[in-house]
Amino acid sequence: MRFTLRQLEIFVAIAQSGSASRAAERLALSQSATSTALAELERAYSQVLFDRVGKTLRLNDTGQWLLGRATELLDRAQELEDTLSTQSAVGPLRLGASLTIGNYLATLFVADFLKQHPASRVQLAVHNSTDIVGAVARFELDLGLVEGEVQHPDVVAEPWLHDELVVFAAPDHPLAGKTRVSRAELLACDWILREPGSGTRATLDHAFGSERQQLRVRLELEHTEAIKRAVEAGLGLGCISRLALRDAFRRGSLVPLPVQGLDLGRAFYLVRHQNKYVTGGLATLIEHIRAFTGDATSTDDIALAPVA
Structure with a gap:
């Protein structure tokens, strides 16, 4: 050669x-x-x-x-x-996850994976969905886990879990406590949102359709925890995954709004390059991810330890 x-x-x-x-x-x-x-x-x-x-x-x-x-x-x-x-090693594996998945799920199943395969190595990159898909398309990542629709000609996306975004507010917000909130009322409020390119922002924009241009976006942030803090401070409404809001809703520091006529459902996907060779180690990791979530079809079905 x-x-x-x-x-x-x-x-x-x-x-x-x-x-x-x-x-x-x-x-x-x-x-x-x-x-x-x-x-x-x-x-x-x-x-x-x-x-x-x-x-x-x-x-x-x-x-x-x-x-x-x-x-x-x-x-x-x-x-x-x-x-x-060594017959026990798996890796090195390069895994990428969007922010919601990376912050609330990926670290858990990667830690569990490494406990079961202690000689293995995993690199986990956490960025927004667009960046993760791009890295998979450039062969920089072996596997990506992203939120929302995936549209890239070189990438294969396999549905993994259903998820839902929730519009939320501080407990003293004028819309808090209402039994029904209309789209018009939402458009009249200030918003704290994820940045363009994130799966969360894409889902919200799609739900509002042409009305997304009317959203009064006061602040754009890359991290869900920062959005939660800004909403708690009374800067406006937020919209992120219910998965990221469980503990805040339980504590009462944030409250969900019963929005009418807004479809905020989406899917989580496993993505890889269509020409990517699936090694035994990568196949083991994919199998572990699916086994970790078990029979859950939605993020609501996954049991997570509460955070104080």
Whole structure:
């Protein structure tokens, strides 16, 4: 063969980072060694894999074709390495989760997974849904767990759990305590919302349809806990997953609003690249995630320990 696994590893790192210098940092190599390895790979097959735009390297069609296949080959090689090294190890696995899933579910089942597979390694990245899907599409993550609809031509999404968003307020808000709240009343209030690109924001925008332009968004925040604190402080209404509001509703620091005519249901999905090779370790992790939630079809069915 005219290529080595190391050359493919360097090629994938450059493709994912966009430059030889960032790939070198990621792989703990010198920039010259990284650039040389790429040049040798291209020269061996008389192929150019990147378009050079200033200091940035962008995959061309040939490079894009190679990326998925090189990633699969490296995954298979890593699986072989793990199996030969120890029969008990699973990984390393790169898992990504959207913020709601990452903050309230992922850390629990990852911790349980590592207890059952103590020699394994899992990297967990927590970002909004758009970022997670993008990372899966670029082969930067082995598996993603996201909220809401997934629309990417290179990604396969498998439904996992049903979830529901809830409009909520501070107990002293003018709408608190009402038996029915209309869309018009909601549009007349200030809102504290997740940022565009999050699954939560996409679900709310879809529910309001064309009226979403009328929402009086006072503040946009990336974290659900920050939104809860802002709503508790009386800055406006919020809308996040019921999963994230259980303890606040139990304590009475926040209250749900009985909104009429607003569909806030959504699904949680497991997402992976359509060309991603599913190693034995990744299959084990997916099986563990589904087993962890058991027969639950909704986040309401999952038993979580209350937080004081």
